[in-house]
Amino acid sequence: MWYQLVSLLSHVLYPFPSRFSDISHKPNQFVIKENSYISCIITPNRGLAMRRHTRRKVLATTGAATAFSISGCLGGDNGSDGTTIETRYMDAPGLDEFFDEHTQRFEEETGIHVEYEFVGWGEAQDTLISDIMSRSGPDVHEIASTWIPEQYNADGWMDLESDAVAEHLPSTDTFEQGAIDVATFQDTLVGIPWFWGPRAYQQVDERIEAGGVSGTPSDWDELVDQADAYDGDDQYFAIMGSDYEPIRNFAMFLWQNGGQLLTDDYSEPAFHGQEGVEALEFYADLYAEYGVLSSETLEWGAADIQGAFTGGQMASTWGALGTVSAYEEDGNSIDDLSVSAPPAGPGGDRGTFFGMELLGIHPWTDEPAAAAQWIEYLLRAEPNAAVSSTVGFLPTNPEGLETEYFDNDLYRTFDEDVFPHARTYPQVIGWGEIESELNSMVFEVLQSAVTDDLEAGDVEDALHQAASVAEQTLE
Amino acid sequence: MTTPVTQVRNKLADIEIGRYLPLYNQLTEEQRYAYKLLLPGLVMMFIIHFIPIMWGALISVMGVDSAYTSNWYEAPFVWFENYQYVLDPRTVIGSRFWYSIRQTIIFAVGTLVLTYVLGLTAALVLNQRFKGRFAARTLLLLPWVAPAVVTLLVWRMMLQQQSGIINSILLSTGIINEPIYWLIGDNAIWSLILVHSWTQFPLVMIMLYAGLQSIPEQLYEAASIDGAGRWQRFRYITFPQLKPVSAVVILLMMLWTMINFTSAFVLLGSQPPQAGQVSILYIYEFAFSNFQFGRGAAMSVVLFAIAMTMAMLYYKYLFDEDFTEESR
Known part of the structure; x- marks a missing residue:
């Protein structure tokens, strides 16, 4: 039926003799016969001359393209009789x-x-x-x-x-x-x-050992100690810093420190308690105080971190199985890798995100x-x-x-x-807004940490600000 | 024998439009012809622009959220509650929105100044006769012609703090002692202005170049005879003659920059640093991540009103007099 529509449109829009009615239809195909002239709406005495041959071609092509577009957009079945x-x-x-x-x-x-x-x-x-x-x-x-x-x-x-x-x-x-x-x-x-x-702690054993360190870190102190002791050619550890990664990392530190994002009944935020403040301070200190994380990772997204890890720029990271696959696809053997749960916080929890x-x-x-x-x-x-x-x-x-x-x-x-x-994150209406706000706040804190602008109380203020948005949202 | 299609066409031709549109009778034949030619464009603009704008304005006074995504017309009318919510600077959302408006104005004005200066300089150079002018014009157009996402991603790589070439050059030439964070922290807005200006200045250049070409040569000849120097010729002939083109360029650049999404989104990501949080990004993130369409629409209407107000003030105080004089 689409060829009829095109034909109708061409007649209504252009009140001049035409042979667009010569468009014929076969299954999935339109044929436009252009064996007669089509006078153009833009006539020579209006100042725009177009050779008749070109006009015919332009109009015919436009008609055919329109017909194909319409049928392509709206066509649904594949011609078979089945579902x-x-x-x-x-x-x-x-x-x-x-x-x-x-x-x-x-x-x-x-x-x-x-x-x-x-x-x-x-x-x-x-x-x-x-x-x-x-x-x-x-x-x-x-x-x-x-x-x-x-x-x-x-x-x-x-x-x-x-x-x-x-x-x-x-x-x-x-x-x-x-x-x-x-x-x-x-x-x-x-x-x-x-x-x-889930996200796991992943490391390339050979690189870690070449840097004078052995084994995967079992808690936060060991993570910092290993980073201090590490003397390899590449960086010791990296986690992602941009887009939606800061909140994921923060959530992991929070869980490791015994905290939670929302209360059990999801009615109020819980990330701004003492556990949350300590977790975010530790995350910021990994950049600013301990030097475990390189400041450039704050500009990195998922693809950058994976590239750095598989390309030998980083010895260890937190990642899902996708990182393992990428490492293998880069021509490496997955037997080089060691995987464990992330290091535990002071409370002994090794919480991770899935x-x-x-x-x-x-x-x-x-x-x-x-x-x-x-x-x-x-x-x-x-x-x-x-x-x-x-x-x-x-x-x-x-x-x-x-x-x-x-x-x-x-x-x-x-x-x-x-x-x-x-x-994983709580399944509650409004989580998107809370996630977005919390992510912004965590990112702000980390930026201040690497630019030496982080002052006492900033972490607490940032989390309380995010909590006030969360309270408003959960209401 | 007339076909049904011809019958429909003839019926349409017989309709006395003047019966429905009284002003139509007052138009001359030439004006009617002009309006007929404009009609397809106006219809398309109505469908593509005006309907969404009106719809946005409508839902900005309705409580459209995730519960009313598919049946928005059933959402309750909350009238100005959405505006109250997003404009209240005492709340986090309100203060963020106002901050994003501030950053948007900085972004628009900064881009305007930079693109105009770069565009005018390039146009003046191209207006001279020299060998390779055509090649130079083509090269200068490249930033505007190249796919925006690709060029923005390249800029993103170039601006990286440790591995970016910009810091590398600045460090090696001794201009800076420590690598600068271009994409995070307070510098994000300046990086955005720089990169966006780079992608947009060729458009300004080509428009001003067209304006330069239309300045009669006799004016320069007369000025030279009167002893005007290069600077005086620019000050009293070129610059005033470019005023009408500049008016359009400045207005367009300001409005387009205020609603530009691509540059900020690609360069700074979906979660930009606070300094790079321009309104359009903030509205997008707020409305689409949280399904807060009513409140997001209210923010858009506010942004629209601010942009329109700036445009009106600009015309009223800077160009109104010139155009009034010209039309006399």
């Missing part, structure tokens, strides 16, 4: 091959055709907001765990225990309770845990059962392990850990030694 679902994931190297292979396998098994596309992390949240506002977009979407409260509140996700989908999805008993806790918001299962991973990605179904889907079947397929041991290994996380299906992808002691250390210490 088609649309899906979207965060972009990562290697995912294209993964989905190419597994959508084919899934279609062979079920007859359901799965279309997939990727979105970068930078624009993912904006894209999702647009989808939720317009009630349109893919059927299945990857969810970052920290987005759940707001997006669920905005009616962006289907209840996965509803009758339309529950029977097709994997049982929640398949997963660790911690994963299900994150996936559940206000007693509703919002997503199915897909892959997850991130988790889930799969959710949008409530506007016309194919909830097919969408659920696709999620069930992706959560089987082999595909779950394959995708987790590709993006540098651990599979949420425990059977995935038994596959060849994770047949290495290093991965087991992540799972068995580091994961028990891992925590």
Whole structure:
């Protein structure tokens, strides 16, 4: 029907004889016959001369481009008679091959055709907001765990225990309770845990030993002592400083020091207590007083830190499995690495942060059962392990850990030694605002630390300021 | 036999527009023709610009948050509560917003001064006859033509405290003794001004260059006969003759800089240091991370009002007289 629309538009907009009615339509194709003249709205006596041949070409091309654009934007089905679902994931190297292979396998098994596309992390949240506002977009979407409260509140996700989908999805008993806790918001299962991973202390043994130090630090004092003693060619330790990393690092120091971000019932902030002040002071001192962290790392994001670690500029870091994968992809052997839980704070806690990605179904889907079947397929041991290994996380299906992808002691250390210490952000509406404010405050403190502008009481003031925003938000 | 399409077209042609738009009858045939030509552009502007602006103004008085993301029209009218919330300097959000407005004005004025000085200098040089003028013009246009994200990322690397080439050059030439933090701390706003000016000055240059080309040569000849020197010719001929172009350039640069998102976002990241927290970044972060669309829209309306007020004052006090005189 689009060729008719184009033809109609061309007649209405340009009141002159035309042969655009000669546009013919074949499946997925438009043919425009230009065997007669088209007089132009811009006539020569108006001062703009255009050769007839060129005019015809311009108009014909414009018409064809418009028709293709419209049909491309609005066209949906792939021509097959079976069910088609649309899906979207965060972009990562290697995912294209993964989905190419597994959508084919899934279609062979079920007859359901799965279309997939990727979105970068930078624009993912904006894209999702647009989808939720317009009630349109893919059927299945990857969810970052920290987005759940707001997006669920905005009616962006289907209840996965509803009758339309529950029977097709994997049982929640398949997963660790911690994963299900994150996936559940206000007693509703919002997503199915897909892959997850904690941050661990990672070091290249050879570099550490060459610097006169051995073993991984077990507590804060040892971290500082090792940094003091370290005499290698490269830097001893680095953690990320820019974007959303300062708050993650602060949260880890806070947990290690026995503190917590919010009270147990999530009604009030708790990060500005004594534990929080000490944790942030220690974080700042790693730059200013102890010199454990190089000041340039304050300008570094995730890619910079990974590049520095895999490229031999840093001997140790905090990172998830993605850092291990990147190290291996740089031509190194993962046998060079040692991994442990981060050093414990004065209270003896080795708290670390874990991130988790889930799969959710949008409530506007016309194919909830097919969408659920696709999620069930992706959560089987082999595909779950394959995708987790590709993006540098651990599979949420425990059977995935038994596959060849994770047949290495290093991965087991992540799972068995580091994961028990891992925590994540509170699932509460308004956390985005609190996270943003707290991140700004932590970043300000660290900047003041490296520029020698940090004065007594600044840390406490910064945390109290962030706490007042948090109180207002949680109200 | 007329087709249905032709029938529709003929019906449209028969409509007496003057019945619906009384002013239409007062227009001359030439003016009507001009308005018909303008119509497609106006329709597009209405759809692309005016509808979102009106929608933004509307939701700025509504309580649109995460609960009303998809059904915003059901959000309650809170009238000026959102404005009260974001404009109250006693709260953290209010004080941050006012601070971001201050940084935005510094950013806009700083960029304006730098781009104008650089643009005018480059335009004056290009206006001379010398070998390789075409190549020089092409080279000078590069910062504006090159993809913004790429050039901004390169600048980001160049401005790194320890590994950046800027500090390296300054240290090796003895201009500074210790590496400077360009991207964090108070210097972030100056880095932003510098980098944004670098990407924008070619536009100013090309507009001023066009203005220079339109100055009649006879004016310079007459001034030379009267014994005017190079500086006097610039002071009394070039600069005044460039005033109309400059007025447009200055206004556009000021407004575009105030709402520029790309430079600040790419150079300083989604969580910029406080000094680099310009309003547009702050509004984006506040509204989209927190699903606070109503309050974010209120901030945008305030920013819009400030930009418009500055533009009006600028015209009223600096150029109104000139244009009034010209139109007489």
